[in-house]
Amino acid sequence: MAEAGSLADRVKQQADIVRVIGEYVRLKKSGQNFTGLCPFHGEKTPSFAVHPVKQIFHCFGCGKGGDVFTFVMEMEKCSFPEAVRIVAEKCGIAIPRPKERSPEERKENQQRAGLIEMHREVQSFFVKQRETTAEGRAARAYLEDRGLDADTIARFGIGYAPAGGDTLLRYLTPKYPEKLLVESGLVSRDQSGRLFDRFRRRITFPIANESGKIVAFGCRALGDDQPKYLNSPETPIYSKSNVLYHMDRAKEGIRRQDFAILVEGYMDAIAVARAGISNVVASCGTSLAEPQIKLLGRFTKRVIVNYDPDAAGQAATERSISLLLENDFEVKVLALPAIGDKKADPDLFIREKGAEAYIRALKESPPYVDYLIARAKQMDLTSGEGKLRAVNFLLPYVQKIPNRILRSEWATRISQQLRIDEPVLRAALSKAAAERRSEAKTQPELVGKPVKLIERRLIRMLAEAEGFRRELAQRLQQGRLYQGLESEKIFAALIVPALAEGPMSATEIGALLEERDRRVFFEILFEEAQEGSWEEAESCLEALRAKQIEQELAQVQREIESNPTAVAMRELLARKQELLKRRAAG
Numbered sequence: 001m002a003e004a005g006s007l008a009d010r011v012k013q014q015a016d017i018v019r020v021i022g023e024y025v026r027l028k029k030s031g032q033n034f035t036g037l038c039p040f041h042g043e044k045t046p047s048f049a050v051h052p053v054k055q056i057f058h059c060f061g062c063g064k065g066g067d068v069f070t071f072v073m074e075m076e077k078c079s080f081p082e083a084v085r086i087v088a089e090k091c092g093i094a095i096p097r098p099k100e101r102s103p104e105e106r107k108e109n110q111q112r113a114g115l116i117e118m119h120r121e122v123q124s125f126f127v128k129q130r131e132t133t134a135e136g137r138a139a140r141a142y143l144e145d146r147g148l149d150a151d152t153i154a155r156f157g158i159g160y161a162p163a164g165g166d167t168l169l170r171y172l173t174p175k176y177p178e179k180l181l182v183e184s185g186l187v188s189r190d191q192s193g194r195l196f197d198r199f200r201r202r203i204t205f206p207i208a209n210e211s212g213k214i215v216a217f218g219c220r221a222l223g224d225d226q227p228k229y230l231n232s233p234e235t236p237i238y239s240k241s242n243v244l245y246h247m248d249r250a251k252e253g254i255r256r257q258d259f260a261i262l263v264e265g266y267m268d269a270i271a272v273a274r275a276g277i278s279n280v281v282a283s284c285g286t287s288l289a290e291p292q293i294k295l296l297g298r299f300t301k302r303v304i305v306n307y308d309p310d311a312a313g314q315a316a317t318e319r320s321i322s323l324l325l326e327n328d329f330e331v332k333v334l335a336l337p338a339i340g341d342k343k344a345d346p347d348l349f350i351r352e353k354g355a356e357a358y359i360r361a362l363k364e365s366p367p368y369v370d371y372l373i374a375r376a377k378q379m380d381l382t383s384g385e386g387k388l389r390a391v392n393f394l395l396p397y398v399q400k401i402p403n404r405i406l407r408s409e410w411a412t413r414i415s416q417q418l419r420i421d422e423p424v425l426r427a428a429l430s431k432a433a434a435e436r437r438s439e440a441k442t443q444p445e446l447v448g449k450p451v452k453l454i455e456r457r458l459i460r461m462l463a464e465a466e467g468f469r470r471e472l473a474q475r476l477q478q479g480r481l482y483q484g485l486e487s488e489k490i491f492a493a494l495i496v497p498a499l500a501e502g503p504m505s506a507t508e509i510g511a512l513l514e515e516r517d518r519r520v521f522f523e524i525l526f527e528e529a530q531e532g533s534w535e536e537a538e539s540c541l542e543a544l545r546a547k548q549i550e551q552e553l554a555q556v557q558r559e560i561e562s563n564p565t566a567v568a569m570r571e572l573l574a575r576k577q578e579l580l581k582r583r584a585a586g
């Protein structure tokens with residue numbers, strides 16, 4: 001355990017908590033801290049703070065707090081050693097290989113590593129097929145026809161899976177056991193038990209996970225083979241609802257620009273990325289899944305949805321809007337105008353109109369509200385029944401708007417645009433809002449009695465004032481000045497390390513405290529405050545001493561009035577005199 005401790009210490013020292021948490025939460029600099037929306041409870045205004053110097057985080061809403069490991073453990077629902085490993089990995093800190101806990105786990109890890117290695121090799125194989133075979137050259141001609149130049153083909157690792165039926169299988173068989181080949185999904189087994197290549201006569205697009213490791217392939221038929229698109233099945237290293245195509249290369253751009261463009265397929269993502277817009281990802285399939293949204297949400301909360309304009313794309317757009325709104329995203333929708341008689345997807349639009357026109361359209365893309373109203377207007381609005389259908393189409397979205405003023409603006413706009421009687425619509429809306437309220441999450445409970453300013457200042461100095469925290473701790477200790485205070489337990493936890501003048505770890509102190517006190521302590525550490533001085537410390541001590549005298553005087557007075565024996569009375573009066581003298585001296 002000592003070894004693990006020292007490793008954890010080393011990782012913690014080298015890790016940048018802002019960077020690590022920044023991968024999960026969008027953080028903004030605010031004074032000395034960074035703030036963002038708490039990932040542990042639902043909120044609209046940020047009450048989650050990260051302190052870059054103290055290397056701790058704290059949520060003023062739900063009270064969660066701790067160091068970088070606490071954060072990762074909560075976020076990834078993992079153990080402490082696992083959190084240390086994750087943080088080290090994120091920060092590029094080399095750590096000794098962890099011992100696997102069980103034989104099953106070791107087997108699983110080996111299997112995953114084997115599959116990743118296999119995908120890496122298969123990627124080279126597909127690229128080589130595209131480059132060196134006659135079939136591959138035909139595929140290349142097709143790609144060029146779609147406007148993809150050699151640079152792009154290389155940059156996105158586009159390859160070719162030959163028609164043969166077992167070319168890949170023969171290439172892989174000497175290197176991998178049959179079981180792993182089948183598990184990879186790259187090889188299938190027919191009814192007679194014979195193995196064959198899953199992808200034949202197809203253009204291959206490698207699909208990487210968020211950290212850039214190839215985990216699957218998306219393939220497009222070269223000829224008229226059906227289906228037109230065929231992807232890897234779910235495997236131990238790939239789940240399609242967890243992966244966004246191009247995320248590994250888009251994440252920097254998304255974080256920097258604070259928005260993402262969401263398209264349907266890899267050809268669209270490639271077309272947009274080629275146009276110089278790096279912050280694009282594809283859902284690879286028509287419906288966006290919750291884990292994909294969570295992944296995206298670690299980098300931005302703003303999305304422009306640019307799906308295909310066909311019926312399936314529209315349905316997917318509307319489903320995605322709902323899911324994104326539920327996850328507190330700000331959503332815009334880009335519906336590209338038709339080109340001639342063709343409905344335009346991003347790929348076609350950029351090929352025909354150019355990158356600049358696309359960027360312009362992107363900038364002008366309307367909030368989802370306008371998109372939805374436009375969709376509702378396409379419905380038959382001549383009859384009352386038709387209008388009702390249009391309103392029913394819009395209501396579920398309105399229901400998801402948390403802000404009352406925005407909801408009201410919607411109502412006005414919908415009634416104007418659809419020519420619907422406003423009072424009727426408002427009645428429907430307020431009913432929807434009431435339903436929404438009943439679903440609203442309950443607020444996290446609040447911390448009890450507030451701790452007084454003097455106590456807060458002393459706690460802060462005790463934790464941080466390198467120059468005099470030892471002396472401060474001695475004075476507090478000698479006079480028993482913190483006894484009976486609201487924050488007594490926090491003082492008690494701080495005094496020992498302050499007397500020893502050892503390093504002060506907020507998380508370690510926090511671990512000694514009950515939850516309520518730990519929250520108060522973290523809040524104090526996060527307060528924007530001037531550095532304390534010894535003068536200030538002395539005046540705080542003086543105030544505590546005065547308060548102590550007052551309390552004792554009150555106590556003595558109560559005893560005097562409770563009819564004590566003559567002996568006790570003499571002592572009490574003497575004590576009172578002494579206290580009065582001390583009070584006058586202070």
Ligand SMILES: [Zn+2]
Pocket residue numbers: 038039040041048059060061062063064
């Ligand atoms: Zn919170």
